[in-house]
Amino acid sequence: MKQNQQDHPPTGPLPNPLPSLTASEGCSRPQKVCLCPFLPLHPLHISTHLYIIQHPAEESKVLRTVPLLAACLPQDKCKVKIGRRFSEERDPELSNVCRKSDTLILYPGAEAANLEEFILDSPTYPSTIIIIDGTWSQAKDIFYKNSLFRLPKQVQLKTSISSQYVIRTQPTNRCLSTLECAAAALSILEKNNYIQETLLRPLQALCSFQLQHGAQIRLSKEHLLKNGLYPKPMPKNKRKLRKMELLMNSVKI
Numbered sequence: 001m002k003q004n005q006q007d008h009p010p011t012g013p014l015p016n017p018l019p020s021l022t023a024s025e026g027c028s029r030p031q032k033v034c035l036c037p038f039l040p041l042h043p044l045h046i047s048t049h050l051y052i053i054q055h056p057a058e059e060s061k062v063l064r065t066v067p068l069l070a071a072c073l074p075q076d077k078c079k080v081k082i083g084r085r086f087s088e089e090r091d092p093e094l095s096n097v098c099r100k101s102d103t104l105i106l107y108p109g110a111e112a113a114n115l116e117e118f119i120l121d122s123p124t125y126p127s128t129i130i131i132i133d134g135t136w137s138q139a140k141d142i143f144y145k146n147s148l149f150r151l152p153k154q155v156q157l158k159t160s161i162s163s164q165y166v167i168r169t170q171p172t173n174r175c176l177s178t179l180e181c182a183a184a185a186l187s188i189l190e191k192n193n194y195i196q197e198t199l200l201r202p203l204q205a206l207c208s209f210q211l212q213h214g215a216q217i218r219l220s221k222e223h224l225l226k227n228g229l230y231p232k233p234m235p236k237n238k239r240k241l242r243k244m245e246l247l248m249n250s251v252k253i
């Protein structure tokens with residue numbers, strides 16, 4: 001889940017990866033922007049099962065991080081489910097996973113336990129973690145409109161790392177891409193920081209590749225607002241204006 005509050009802006013000046021007829025088998029990216037040299041030679045050994053619930057709109061984005069994540073992990077440990085609605089009938093496998101007492105869902109909120117603290121006193125060690133991949137509003141819709149996702153224990157990351165994923169605008173400096181969330185969560189669950197380093201390597205390469213090819217660093221909206229650089233006129237809508245004020249005051253929204 002990306003903690004993104006609104007839809008991603010159009011890619012604008014970003015160079016789309018040059019169209020290529022063949023996609024790289026390793027990273028699923030066009031050959032010319034293949035990131036395979038930055039992927040681990042062998043999938044990482046992990047015992048945690050990761051389920052990515054991907055909003056359908058996320059699948060078509062040019063800059064998406066889930067294929068990179070999947071390319072670093074064993075196939076049987078990383079499953080991507082695409083859709084908005086999931087039910088017992090439509091997805092019995094996922095429904096079983098959600099009902100297991102050692103499954104977690106990563107979704108921030110007042111109810112969510114801090115993952116690092118949670119594993120210290122959890123009677124059963126978590127075997128599975130579910131992460132929602134989409135913008136903030138898409139993730140919210142998926143989380144609240146599927147009762148299945150409220151069965152697992154809800155956890156969140158209390159981490160000081162700020163996003164390295166600078167190409168897309170992130171609404172606040174605390175926002176992490178799905179790949180970064182998964183990297184942080186897996187390294188906590190597996191108690192192995194190497195996992196995080198390895199998973200972030202292709203993302204760093206992707207960002208520096210995009211930057212070298214003319215993409216501007218997209219500073220977070222929070223940064224732009226605070227520094228008076230926000231390019232759009234302030235909204236007239238009161239609710240939106242209130243949201244902006246909250247952002248400016250760094251209140252968690």
Ligand SMILES: [Zn+2]
Nearest residue numbers: 024027034036
């Ligand atoms: Zn590749």
